[in-house]
Amino acid sequence: MRIIKFLLRKEFLQIFRNRAMLPILFVMPIIQLLVLSFAATYELKEVDFALIDMDQSRLSRELTAKFQATGYFKLELKTFDQSEAQEAMNAGNVKMILRIPSDFENNLSSGKQADLQLIIDAVDGSTAGLIQSYSSSILNDLSVSKLAELRIETPSQQIQQAKTINVISQNWYNPDLDYITYMVPGILVVLVSMIGVFLSGMNIVREYEIGTIEQLNVTPIRKYQFMIGKLLPFWVIGMFDLLIGLALARFGFQIPFLGSLVTILVVAGIYLVVLQSLGLLISTLTHTQQQAMFIAWFIMVIFILMGGLFTPIESMPQWAQNLTLTNPIAYFIKIMRMVLLKGAGWKEIQFMVYTLVAMGSGLLLISINRYKKTTA
Amino acid sequence: MNSFSGFVTKEFKQIYRDKRTLTVLFGMPIIMLVLFGFAIRNEVTNAQIGILDLSKDEVTRTLTQKLEASSSFQIRAYLESYEEVEGLFRKGDIKEVVVFEPDFKEKLIRDNKADIQIITDATDPNLANLVQSYTSNIIRDYVQELNETGDVQQAGLNPKVRMMYNPELRSVNLFVPGLIAVILMLISALMTSISITREKELGNMEILLVSPLKPYHIIIGKVLPYLVLSVVNVVTILVLARFVFQVPFQGSYFLFFTEAILFILTALALGVFISSAANNQQTAMMVSLAGLLLPTVLLSGFIFPVDSMPVPLQIVSHAIPAKWFLVIVRSIMLKGSEFILIWKETAILAGITLFFIALSLKNFKVRLQ
Amino acid sequence: MPELAIQTENLTRTFGDFTAVDNITFEVKQGEIFGFLGANGAGKTTAMRMLTGLLTPSSGKALVSGKDVYSEAEAIKKNIGYMSQKFSLYDDLTSEENIQFYGGIYGIPDKELAKKIDEVIESVGLGDVRKKLVRSLPLGWKQKLAFSISILHNPKIVFLDEPTGGVDPVTRRQFWEKIYEVSDQGITVFVTTHYMDEAEYCDRISIMVDGRMDAIGTPKELKENLDAVSIEDVFIQLARSAERGDG
Numbered sequence: 006m007r008i009i010k011f012l013l014r015k016e017f018l019q020i021f022r023n024r025a026m027l028p029i030l031f032v033m034p035i036i037q038l039l040v041l042s043f044a045a046t047y048e049l050k051e052v053d054f055a056l057i058d059m060d061q062s063r064l065s066r067e068l069t070a071k072f073q074a075t076g077y078f079k080l081e082l083k084t085f086d087q088s089e090a091q092e093a094m095n096a097g098n099v100k101m102i103l104r105i106p107s108d109f110e111n112n113l114s115s116g117k118q119a120d121l122q123l124i125i126d127a128v129d130g131s132t133a134g135l136i137q138s139y140s141s142s143i144l145n146d147l148s149v150s151k152l153a154e155l156r157i158e159t160p161s162q163q164i165q166q167a168k169t170i171n172v173i174s175q176n177w178y179n180p181d182l183d184y185i186t187y188m189v190p191g192i193l194v195v196l197v198s199m200i201g202v203f204l205s206g207m208n209i210v211r212e213y214e215i216g217t218i219e220q221l222n223v224t225p226i227r228k229y230q231f232m233i234g235k236l237l238p239f240w241v242i243g244m245f246d247l248l249i250g251l252a253l254a255r256f257g258f259q260i261p262f263l264g265s266l267v268t269i270l271v272v273a274g275i276y277l278v279v280l281q282s283l284g285l286l287i288s289t290l291t292h293t294q295q296q297a298m299f300i301a302w303f304i305m306v307i308f309i310l311m312g313g314l315f316t317p318i319e320s321m322p323q324w325a326q327n328l329t330l331t332n333p334i335a336y337f338i339k340i341m342r343m344v345l346l347k348g349a350g351w352k353e354i355q356f357m358v359y360t361l362v363a364m365g366s367g368l369l370l371i372s373i374n375r376y377k378k379t380t381a
Numbered sequence: 382m383n384s385f386s387g388f389v390t391k392e393f394k395q396i397y398r399d400k401r402t403l404t405v406l407f408g409m410p411i412i413m414l415v416l417f418g419f420a421i422r423n424e425v426t427n428a429q430i431g432i433l434d435l436s437k438d439e440v441t442r443t444l445t446q447k448l449e450a451s452s453s454f455q456i457r458a459y460l461e462s463y464e465e466v467e468g469l470f471r472k473g474d475i476k477e478v479v480v481f482e483p484d485f486k487e488k489l490i491r492d493n494k495a496d497i498q499i500i501t502d503a504t505d506p507n508l509a510n511l512v513q514s515y516t517s518n519i520i521r522d523y524v525q526e527l528n529e530t531g532d533v534q535q536a537g538l539n540p541k542v543r544m545m546y547n548p549e550l551r552s553v554n555l556f557v558p559g560l561i562a563v564i565l566m567l568i569s570a571l572m573t574s575i576s577i578t579r580e581k582e583l584g585n586m587e588i589l590l591v592s593p594l595k596p597y598h599i600i601i602g603k604v605l606p607y608l609v610l611s612v613v614n615v616v617t618i619l620v621l622a623r624f625v626f627q628v629p630f631q632g633s634y635f636l637f638f639t640e641a642i643l644f645i646l647t648a649l650a651l652g653v654f655i656s657s658a659a660n661n662q663q664t665a666m667m668v669s670l671a672g673l674l675l676p677t678v679l680l681s682g683f684i685f686p687v688d689s690m691p692v693p694l695q696i697v698s699h700a701i702p703a704k705w706f707l708v709i710v711r712s713i714m715l716k717g718s719e720f721i722l723i724w725k726e727t728a729i730l731a732g733i734t735l736f737f738i739a740l741s742l743k744n745f746k747v748r749l750q
Numbered sequence: 751m752p753e754l755a756i757q758t759e760n761l762t763r764t765f766g767d768f769t770a771v772d773n774i775t776f777e778v779k780q781g782e783i784f785g786f787l788g789a790n791g792a793g794k795t796t797a798m799r800m801l802t803g804l805l806t807p808s809s810g811k812a813l814v815s816g817k818d819v820y821s822e823a824e825a826i827k828k829n830i831g832y833m834s835q836k837f838s839l840y841d842d843l844t845s846e847e848n849i850q851f852y853g854g855i856y857g858i859p860d861k862e863l864a865k866k867i868d869e870v871i872e873s874v875g876l877g878d879v880r881k882k883l884v885r886s887l888p889l890g891w892k893q894k895l896a897f898s899i900s901i902l903h904n905p906k907i908v909f910l911d912e913p914t915g916g917v918d919p920v921t922r923r924q925f926w927e928k929i930y931e932v933s934d935q936g937i938t939v940f941v942t943t944h945y946m947d948e949a950e951y952c953d954r955i956s957i958m959v960d961g962r963m964d965a966i967g968t969p970k971e972l973k974e975n976l977d978a979v980s981i982e983d984v985f986i987q988l989a990r991s992a993e994r995g996d997g
Contacts, residue, residue: 018847119539124543128716183506215836319508
């Protein structure tokens with residue numbers, strides 16, 4: 006329709022003329038993608054530790070060396086004073102204390118259990134868990150090799166044996182447990198969401214505040230034409246950003262693209278409409294940009310944090326997992342991951358897509374109804 | 382002073398009358414804390430797993446039962462063959478398949494050793510790690526039980542692990558301090574920056590500047606209501622954290638509140654700075670979002686450990702006030718640290734605050750805009 | 751073409767228990783310049799909103815260009831022009847772009863639109879600055895531009911809401927000359943204003959007080975009825991009895 010053409014032209018002119026807005030629309034998402042992808046990881050890079058070696062034996066030194074040799078553990082403090090080590094942990098200078106008692110080597114070489122103590126800073130439970138895992142496997146390896154040596158050197162000696170169950174782990178789709186592969190699809194979703202929710206809604210409220218809305222209300226522009234004029238430009242920009250993001254993901258981050266790109270784009274288009282409708286709805290609730298923005302932010306932060314991007318949805322209690330059923334971001338993140346990383350097709354994602362369509366239609370209808378051209 | 386107190390009164394009234402925003406400003410921290418306290422966790426609850434039991438004997442059944450009994454897992458599928466795994470994963474709900482090798486019980490008795498394979502859907506590496514370690518823990522506990530009945534100690538290295546400050550590895554203990562920072566940043570920086578640019582946009586700023594009010598009067602007047610709001614929020618969050626979530630508080634309340642007020646001032650200073658530089662609300666808002674809030678959530682150590690980030694990002698995180706505040710708050714709350722242990726971080730925060738206040742004043746004076 | 755541009759009968763609008771417009775009944779003839787006066791808070795803006803389809807009346811009847819404001823609001827909008835106090839031009843578009851936008855909205859076909867753009871630019875005198883953002887234009891030019899845009903599509907009636915606010919006397923004079931031109935072409939001009947001298951330029955005027963229409967007629971008639979020397983006098987006499995007004 007011709008009217009829509011004129012509305013669109015005006016909107017695009019205004020968007021591109023807004024010097025401050027341009028970097029936000031095009032540059033910021035890219036920067037966010039880069040920063041986020043690299044920042045969002047639980048991998049261990051370096052663990053500073055303190056050593057209390059009461060044994061000072063060959064074995065204890067070998068143990069210490071093994072820890073350092075992994076490249077993960079860095080010896081920061083050597084002391085005999087427990088409280089000094091504790092202070093260092095309190096101050097945040099070390100994350101772990103390795104305490105080797107004085108009969109360490111003796112116990113091991115006589116085929117007995119050799120105790121040692123690991124004190125770990127558990128403020129961050131995930132990291133602590135990882136530190137424990139890594140330490141355990143270092144100790145386990147050392148234990149196994151030492152016991153093997155022992156059997157060879159002193160075959161007569163009784164080595165206490167208990168039962169063990171070997172746990173062999175296999176990680177599918179992401180064998181290196183690479184965080185980037187996992188995060189990037191989700192981050193792409195978030196980026197696009199920001200544009201979707203904020204900008205369309207903000208724009209409408211802005212016209213209110215400036216006063217041009219009255220002028221528009223007096224013209225023959227119909228409700229739906231006005232809405233399309235406000236939504237379409239940002240839909241286009243959102244899709245554009247997504248494409249750039251996907252390109253970066255594929256060629257920059259080497260994310261596997263097992264599934265169909267077309268599927269992703271179609272779902273993305275629907276998803277953007279859902280979010281824009283949400284932004285629209287919010288804009289009908291308030292007349293000031295400040296309020297609109299605040300409400301939008303509030304909702305978005307909740308959706309994002311509960312969307313399974315940073316912490317797994319499976320970790321949530323049942324009621325929270327149920328809430329996730331109303332969270333469009335959660336759906337899209339799941340779809341992205343399933344399609345890109347596992348090669349899922351229409352069959353697996355169709356119900357989620359139907360849900361998104363239902364959400365979008367619902368939100369759109371409600372906001373259009375609420376949005377009255379008459380200003381009373 | 383009269384004109385100043387009049388101005389401050391107007392600011393308070395304006396905010397107080399804006400019921401919608403007020404609801405969000407007070408309600409939001411509470412809702413966020415409740416949501417994140419209960420829902421944002423790195424613990425595993427009710428993760429859906431599958432069992433491929435190639436042995437089907439007493440031991441494997443016992444182990445399966447133990448897994449089922451654990452609150453971490455829910456067994457959703459019993460597989461008959463290896464081939465089923467892929468289809469199951471692709472559907473997306475099952476996160477792990479536990480495989481018991483054939484003749485499991487015999488191998489354990491005869492060779493003292495048997496194998497369990499844990500196949501995880503590692504598209505979410507974090508979850509994969511967690512699920513794996515929970516499963517391993519259950520298996521390890523079982524092994525210990527087995528061996529205890531025989532009264533035989535395992536030869537070799539035996540680490541005794543002690544988790545300090547947070548023995549149950551509760552992630553809520555990690556997140557709550559971060560939440561305080563995020564909410565304070567949101568309120569102080571965002572609201573201040575928008576509130577000031579709003580006056581600019583509507584043209585009231587000129588009137589203010591022409592009045593007997595000095596620029597710093599205006600800034601303080603704009604900022605004061607949000608300072609009060611923020612302090613109320615901090616108290617609210619703390620009370621909730623203590624009594625609803627049992628987050629420990631080992632250190633001094635006085636120190637905590639002093640540091641909190643310092644951080645609020647930092648956030649406010651940033652908000653004022655953005656508003657002194659931005660020309661309209663939309664810009665102020667987007668810059669606050671992109672430049673303050675997002676980095677605070679992502680790079681400050683709120684969820685993802687700073688130590689895990691690549692070095693360039695670690696350097697960037699030094700510039701983020703929330704990062705320092707998080708160290709301070711976690712130290713006080715979880716480690717019971719005294720000032721002497723956190724003076725460095727405090728000084729940095731103070732420095733950042735002063736820097737931005739100075740910049741803002743400069744901006745304000747130079748531009749009547 | 752109907753004889754009457756505007757026809758109302760007991761037009762009322764309430765907000766809760768506050769009556770903004772209280773049973774006003776009046777007519778505006780096609781082609782006349784009708785001045786709609788009243789103190790602040792007297793109900794002028796509300797009345798005008800109802801006539802332009804921005805607000806639904808609480809009760810009463812109103813026909814604009816023969817069309818019912820209740821059921822034919824959309825049709826009315828196609829045939830009226832509007833210029834508000836704030837001028838409502840897009841600051842971040844150029845004069846050209848503003849004309850093009852509003853022209854397109856009102857359905858002016860492309861070729862004709864291009865011609866009109868040139869015409870307006872020339873008549874307002876924006877030739878040198880046509881590609882400059884409206885933001886940079888002085889108030890008087892913005893006003894003229896907004897007015898030209900409001901009549902771009904040859905509406906039958908044009909509603910002007912305090913069009914000359916804040917502009918110097920010379921520019922105001924020029925503006926009213928334009929209003930006369932437009933009126934000569936047969937377009938009805940419905941204008942609200944604070945300036946009493948402008949009231950003299952109108953064919954007929956009405957004065958609203960406390961939501962009621964307390965006077966209506968030619969400026970001459972009004973002055974004679976109240977034995978007043980100027981419209982200002984008339985206004986003061988009527989407004990003095992008002993209960994509402996600037997607080």
